[in-house]
Amino acid sequence: MTRVQLEVFSLLAELRGFTLVAQRLGISQSAVSHALKSLETDLGVPLLDRTTAQIEMTDIGVRLLPRAREVLGLTQTIRQEADDYLGLRQGSLRIGSFGPTSTLVLLPPILEKFHQNYPDIEVHIDEGSDADVVQWIQQRQVDLGFVVLDDERFETYPLLxxxxxxxxxxxxxxxxxxxxxxxxxxxxxxxxxxxxxxxxxxxxxxxxxxxxxxxxxxxxxxxxxxxxxxxxxxxxxxxxxxxxxxxxxxxxxxxxxxxxxxRVGLALLDSNKATPAARAFIEIAQQSHRR
CATH class of the missing domain: 3.40.190.290 (D-Maltodextrin-Binding Protein; domain 2)
Structure with missing residues (x-):
């Protein structure tokens, strides 16, 4: 079981297309198919239902997806911890955002300061509904996200x-x-x-x-x-x-x-498992929007 295999599995669940996953990862479509097949062989269970016209997850695939994303999140944490130690400050950060409050009011000053301090970290903003952002955080599809407070399911940081x-x-x-x-x-x-x-x-x-x-x-x-x-x-x-x-x-x-x-704030599952980039983003957010 490799990181690439888990990343292919996670992206197939998100993008629902072998071609789209290949484009996202910069590899061939056959490499995507091979990675998924190898992961299924390694686990001994089918992750995708190949009897349907569209990509659909099997029951066991749905159950294993959050685990796969958790492993991917932890490997990203390990990589960024190492980069942080070396002073490289490289990597990526994925943020879940909903509506104008987070996208137009809260995010701009945070991103401006974050890019000034960490210019080599690539930030991805995923926009959706309230429920989308909550689901993305729960499934570790994003590192952290904006939510309406209070929400006892997460560690939260009020901003507005x-x-x-x-x-x-x-x-x-x-x-x-x-x-x-x-x-x-x-x-x-x-x-x-x-x-x-x-x-x-x-x-x-x-x-x-x-x-x-x-x-x-x-x-x-x-x-x-x-x-x-x-x-x-x-x-x-x-x-x-x-x-x-x-x-x-x-x-x-x-x-x-x-x-x-x-009240609106940032939320994540566990700050102890958060990447250095995610922790830095939270710190800058609190500085930018002191209540």
Missing amino acids: EDQLVALVPGSGELADHDQIELSELCQHRFIMTEAGSSPLIERLFSDAGLVPTISSRTSQVLSTMALVARDEGVAIVAESAIPQMVEMPGLAIRPLSPRHHR
Whole structure:
């Protein structure tokens, strides 16, 4: 069992294509096939289901994937520990990010300082929904990621606190209110954003004994804003997720009553197993966003 074999297995599960994996690793497609076959022979179990048109993991493949990624993460840690000792500061760092809050507000100053201090470390930013980032951290697909706090599944480092606000059509009755209650939003079609706040929003309604009439779900805050501006429904988003440079006629933003706050921070599984690059990133993040 080699690192290349485990990397091929992990990337096939992520990219779902032999050609894509070959391009990512800079090797031939036949080398990818050979590496997977050798790993299956070594383990004595099939990792991919070859009876389907698309690449699908077998049951045992799904079970072994997190273990493979854990081993890959540890080997990367060993390599970067050695590089750190030698003063090379080389390697790579993969970050999970969701929505404008982490991608546009939190990341830029952190990355600027990180690249200044560690110019030879390549940083990969994987963007997805809240649930995507959580899954990536759990499966060690990323070294660390931005999450909505609190999350007891991870070691976390708070960076930002903001509040949730209501988005309502500018021409509707709700736009005349200084503050908006959750019960008022339940009287309209609701657009659920999955760009950083959906679990928190769902919990707010649940705790209040309310059930919103969800008409659509969006993965981008701009899409949510555009739908509300066209009177397709109402929504709740985090204040820091609203792009400040975007003006959207027909959209009104109002605070909730009572106020509801949200915290965002970095999360990882185990700081003791984190790479030097990941620990340095956390330290710079805390310096850049002192609370």
